[in-house]
Amino acid sequence: MMENAWIIPLFPLLSFLFLIVFGKRLRAVSAYIGIFLTFASFIISLLVLIARFGSPTYKAEGIWLTIGDYQLTAGYEVNQLNALMLVIVSLVSFLVHMYSKGYMHGDGRISVFYAYLGLFTFAMLGLVLSPNLLQTYIFWELVGLGSFLLIGFYFYKEEAKAAAKKAFIMTRIGDVGLFIGMILLFWQVGSFEYDEIFAAVSAGMISEQMITLIALLIFIGAVGKSGQFPLHTWLPDAMEGPTPVSALIHAATMVAAGVYLVASMFPLFAASETAMMTIAIIGAFTAIFAASIGIVQKDIKRVLAYSTVSQLGFMMLALGSAGYVAGVFHLMTHAFFKALLFLAAGSVIHAVHTQDIEKMGGLWKKLRVTGPLFLIGTLAISGVPLLSGFFSKDEILVSTWVHGHTFLFWLAVVAAFFTAFYMFRLFFMVFTGEARGKTANVKESPGVMVIPMLILAVLAIGAGYVNTPWFGTFLGDWLTEGNQALGHGHVEGPAWIMVVATAVSLLGILLAWLMYGKKTIARDWFSAGVPTVYGILANKYYIDEFYKMTIVKGTTAFSRILHFIEVIVVEGIMKMVAGIISGLSKLGSRFQSGQVQTYGTVAFLGLAILVIFFAVTGGYLK
Amino acid sequence: MSTVPISAYLTLALVLFCIGLFGALTKRNTVIVLISIELMLNAVNINLVAFSKLGMAPSIDGQVFALFAIAVAAAEAAVGLAILIALYRNRKSVNIDEFNTLKN
Secondary structure (H helix, E strand, O other), rough: OOOHHOOOOOHHHHHHHHHHHHHHOOHHHHHHHHHHHHHHHHHHHHHOOOOHHHHEEEEEEEEEEEOEEEEEEEEEEOOOOHHHHHHHHHHHHEEEEHHHHHHHHOOHHHHHHHHHHHHHHHHHHHHHHHHEHHHHHHHHHHHHHHHHHHOOOOOOOHHHHHHHHHHHHHHHHHHHHHHHHHHHHHHHHOOEEEHHHHHHHHOOOOHHHHHHHHHHHHHHHHHHHOOOOOOOHHHHHHOOOOHHHHHHHHHHHHHHHHHHHHHHHHHHHOOOOOHHHHHHHHHHHHHHHHHHHOOOOHHHHHHHHHHHHHHHHHHHHHHOOOOHHHHHHHHHHHHHHHHHHHHHHHHHHHOOOOHHHHOOOOOOOOOHHHHHHHHHHHHHHHHOOOOOOHHHHHHHHHHHHHHOOHHHHHHHHHHHHHHHHHHHHHHHHHHHHOOOOOOOOOOOOOOHHHHHHHHHHHHHHHHHHHHEOOOOEEHHHHOOOOOOOOOOOOOEEEOOOHHHHHHHHHHHHHHHHHHHHHOOOOHHHOOOHHHHHHHHOHHHHHHHHHHHHHHHHHHHHHHHHHHHHHHHHHHHHHHHHHHHHHHHHHHHHHOOOOOHHHHHHHHHHHHHHHHHHHHOOOOOOO | OOOOOHHHHHHHHHHHHHHHHHHHHHOOOOOHHHHHHHHHHHHHHHHHHHHHHHHOOOOHHHHHHHHHHHHHHHHHHHHHHHHHHHHHHHHHHOEEEHHHHHHO
């Protein structure tokens, strides 16, 4: 089955091409085509994953270009991580396709929407299958394009346009780092192949400093794509896109690309202590930083967006703490519960037509299905025992502790507390208490939207059991099978970590319940008590403003200078040349007055000059 | 009889030619310009006749050419005047400054 893996990305590509050409005529039928083709992708991905359990890594490559002695190859590879990612991406994509059928119902550009979804899914699946860095980079950029198109889908909204541009430009900044890292790596190793790169690294062919430099540059790419600090600001803004897009791109796939990149190049990163430390610090900082912003946001999707940023920080922290399995495991569970949360949020938005949680409330009784599903997602992300998020977060905390990052460990614990708090704040604000907005004709979403959520809810509960300290670490053992560089399948940690993790998440839930559920504690004790801190949090640490003041202003000033040079120097020279020519021609045109007598005079003078000249020289020119 | 030297004839012709040239280049009235041109032609005729009588190889050819030139000049003057009349009908003027259509 694995030799047929190349066909997986082709289904969504086919969907994209077909819908671009025939979409206008098909209209609503386009949805079925998109759903069917991604379903086919998912089935094959599943078969590939099953086949991968029983057989070794499969890799097929052909020569793409020959440049001098060097041959660029292109192909596909199915290793453990790829096979797992294929299933996650195609499953979430399929469910989002299905969900969009209901959510985007009645939208005039639904065929375009499905076409873009197809393009994006194609790019992501292609990225996952790539066996070399160059191919990864190509799909990496295609993923960026897909997200740009989808975020800007409501292009008639100024915010959406700005958000799409912002996402594209911010991720491009990271991509430059990745590109330079890639070139350096090629210069050092002479190949883009992952296998050869890792072989060169383990053989010590590259100097320590060079590895650190390359690893950090590649990590910058991951920072851009995965919304890590300081390139995270595009991700919350990207919520301007349709909600299913948020679920697909900004929860499960695209932002996971950065984590995936770090994971798939893990042996390279693991060779540099500095790079690992940087990743861990950035990850932990992002986790707590984004979580603290998430506490005060008032837009349902923005809370989820900051929670995504924070969870991606957890994954990076795990990878940076040599917790390869923990990072990938959390990537998987997060994909499921975050997609579930986004789809449920979309269902809420679909029902109440607002994203402001201040205008929601008391929806539990109205949304009989969405409510419990949202609760499952919330419990999972908060790390409540027995749900998937609990196991993966525990794994991350254990990895961090065992690796010796004590301070980062406690940061992560606090971030976990924040996570539980803001997620339940969101839940209580939306689903309990009095209805604060117009909720008269709130209706549950149609079945086509509910079914994907149900599937994701099952996974959000159950996906954790593939890797638990109690029943066996199947996922971890399988992921690290036959590859020493990835570390051990299971990291043994002290038992109290699990207790602490459970305690902080329950504490967060309790605090949220007291403030927003039971209202024993006044809602504004924090915002009224320390308004400065609240203001900073509500304004997202003024990062956007800071960028506007420094980078945007700086670039604008620089462009002004260039504009000045352009106008004065370049155009000045050009205008001078043109002026001389036109002045000369004006002078010449004076002679052509139409006055026959003037012509006669000139002709006669000319003759006279000639005669005098020849008289003086004697008729000979020297 | 032959006391008048050739240089006198040539000087007369030069003077006449210069007067004609000056008139042709400066006068505003087109009729005067035409007359000035006749003057220049006749200066040439004087040269021709002078050389046919007093030149290095005297011959009757010069005088014949002078006659030809007079005939051609008459025809030319007729054509010139005809053009002038046509112009005058168009422009209601004989002022040469106004005839500047060569510019375009």
